[in-house]
Amino acid sequence: MNRFRKAHLFVALLNIGAALALSISLPRMRVQAAAAPITFSRQVAPILYKQCSGCHHPGGSGPFSLLSYADAKRWGKQIQTVTQSRYMPPWLPEPGFGNFADSRRLSSEDLELLKLWVEGGMPEGDPGEAPKAPIFSGEWQLGPPDLILKVTSPMQVPASGPDLFRNFILPVPIAETKYVRAMEIRPGAAQVVHHANMLIDRTASFRRQHPDDWKEGIPGMELAVDSGDSFDPDSHFLFWKPDSPALVEPNGMPWRVDPGNDLILNMHLKPTGKVETIQATVGLYFSDKPATAHPMLLQLEHDRAINIPAGDAAFVIEDQLKLPLDVDVLGVYPHAHYLGKRFEGYATLPNGEKKWLVLIRDWDIDRQSVYRFQSPVFLPKNSVLHMRYTYDNSSGNVRNPNSPPIPVKAGNRSVDEMGHLWIQVLPRPLPKAGGDPRMLLERAWMQNNLRKDPDDHVALYNLASMEMASGDYESAATLYRHILTRTPEDVRALIALGAALEKTRDWQQAQEKYEKALAVDPQNVDGLFDLAHLESEHGSYAEAERNYRRLLAVNPKDASAHNEFGKVLLATNRDAEATQEFEAAIAIAPEDLDALYNLAGIEADKGELPRAANLLEQALKLRDDADARQLLGSVYAQSGKLADALDQFKAVQTFRPHEAVPHRQLAQIYAQMGQLRDAINEQNIAISLEPKNADDWNNLGVLHARNGDAVMARKDFDRALTLDPQHVAARANRARL
Amino acid sequence: MLFTRRTMRRLLSLLFTFVTVLLLAEVCPAQGERAVYGYNLNGEPVTSLASSGVAAVVLFFAATDCPLSNRYLPEIRRIEQKFYSRHIVVWIVYPNFGETSVGVKQHEAAYGVEDHVLLDPNHQLVALAHAKVTPESAVLIPETADAKMFRTVYHGRVDDRYLRLGLEKPIAAQHDLERAIEAALQKRAVEQPGGPAVGCGIIGRP
16 A cells, blocks of 8 residues: 555656656757757667668659659658558557567657657758768679579459458479578569568478469468478578668578478569569579578467357467477467457466567558567567457458458468467577487477367377377377378378387388378379388389389489389399389489489499499588498598598597497408507407407407417407307317417 | 429539539540540550540549559459440549559559559549549549540549548449449439548659
8 A cells, every 4th residue: 555655656757757858858849959950860860760761762663752852852751641640650569568679669759759850841951961872783682692583473462452461382493402501582673562471391392382383372361381201390480671781691590402402482562553563583692601590380260169149349369388498489370360459479488477569459460460579589489379360350450351340260261360470489409419309399389289179280280290209109100090090091091000010119000001002092192102111121013113113103203212112122123124223313312312322222232343433422511420430431441541431430430439340340450450459459459349249259359369468369359259169260269370 | 491492403513514524625635635544554645535425434533553553453454344335434544643654564464454544643634533543443434425535423432431541341242333323324323432542642743
């Protein structure tokens, strides 16, 4: 009670203080105003150049230019009106509920200056005091891009009518993986394109869904793409709005694009009054280094709960997600359609503190944007992310696309609704080297989705994939079976279940699942590959050969299939044909380490040691690999390059510290080099790792004998003969002592 | 009481007509002297908005650099098409200071050529139509058979798609201008717009 009174008293004092200050300062202000009027050059130009000219310049998305005094004076009254109402510059987030970089919101001081300037007759002041107007050239902002992509067919946007939402597919013509450090989107006619989102389609799935019309662009506000089988979550906001500069990713955070990927430009188009032709181009700038930090996009949503009764002016959906690890939040992207009203995004910390991420009081789809934090927002493990969106489906909502209002559910059309809060987080490394922290986030996210919908197909599939990655094949199989209870002919789930069963050694069941998948889709390359691979593993080479040939007839460019088929041919002693397959694999995918290794093996067997060495050296430039080093060590040893062989075998030891083989090989190389002490040392290590190997004891005996230690040598041969009384070499060596 | 109110309304209407006539009298200062409504794209004065026999003149205030005004051009064309056979004339009026005939011609080349276009640098038609923003519209009815004097029966928004800057309906529900033309042609009372015109402020001489 006392505190309450004190608070009131404080306010009262403040009011008195304010009144006093006003009464004292007013005359001074008048004098000041008379002495130094607000001018374009001194106060207004800096505001316009910073907050307005990004769109309002010739060729920009703004309808008129604001780059000179004449421009500003001409539009002065309009500037006053639209800034006072905060229609301009467009900015939805409420101040004080998230500290965003590149905020377009004008400060109260700036608003007041603009108002006073217009009311004061819009004087120019001394032109010498004005800052230099920004320059907007038609060139790429970061110089010539490394790769320019262009939408295949231009699109004509009609002169009038409702807004359009179109997805343009941009195949990426690259032969090797690239890392994109920056991107500039040039949408075409800037005044037509309201905003755009870029998606990476890792499997070109959207293009395959629309084989006949993808070049014209596919209508739709949202889309889902198949991210493929590898764990590769979306990680970056690739968003464009009219004043977006080139998108430069933070250091160490380029995004990856692989051969065969498509980029999809999802565009919101607004008719301008005349027919406009748009044909977007995208400039990509590559980094020579892959990412060292891996952000991830998390999504809060509850589309399933969207069932908004007609007339309901305050329909609420909520979602929450508990973070399984520490993260830094880098940005947010709230999204809904026309009925969205109030959006809240926040986190509840483990100590109960509420940390706002974003608050939008009056959502407007036309002004949507990605909001990046000025500095990352740290959220400790066990913080809970919250989303609470309110919708207005009454006739009082003028943006309501249905008149009179009708019940609205979630969907892809503009008359449907959505409610998403995308959050870009950078997970902090796990305390113990525990793998990819994004896996934990993915798991928490998917489990959250299953809580909302136990039959969520994507969540079940993704969780199963993670169980596969963690080696829990039984759990994965259970989840795949769950999917198949609802969609028994889901080819992908059938193949994935087959893979899980193969891992649990139930290979007959696995084979049955692959065959069932192929009965539904006889040309499914994944099904053909997995079945052929299984057959090959179980010695059914004829069947494997038949299925690899079927696969390669469907997709002759499948490097992995060429490589695996080569292995089948090798197993059936058709080295020349196998060589052709490995060479085909390498021609398609020069980075195919397996094919390089397999071909090197054939060359080494043929005695083509320089070519074998060359292939293996090529492979090792791509990736360090113990098998390749081991084979290369042997090739070097056979070529007499003992020092080089020694280096390779030493490197193998770092990969396989608990394996006897590299120690054995090192012992032999040392022996050949005459370094008997080192040889004995390595041989002893090999024996410590595999103490019951009679060959090793025999070899140790030979080394001891050559080193002049007959006593030790005899003991070694005896040990070998104890382990294997029939060991011919040990018996002969002992006799020679 | 009700009767009294009706009487008052009629009186107001008469007063309004009187004021309109006065305004027109400003445009047409004296008998025999031709009023200049604006200038066509060749720089020539426009002294007649319509020939005799016209049923109504529709003014649409536009600007080459106002996106809202541009977005309405197809709608104005649709309205013109709809009433074409019923003797209306539509004028696209560019009232902003700084608009040039060259600029308007370029704009027309992009957005479509109109039959009747004029620049209104002296804001004669702006005053007649009480226009404040682009896009805005007005419906004039000839007071005389030779179509030399007009009475403004409607002025304001074209429709209700924009309720204020930043507040836009997906499609318009109330087509105020269209309804006003129809009423004027049927010689019925013309309903005034249900909300303010929304757009870019008309720019006068500095």
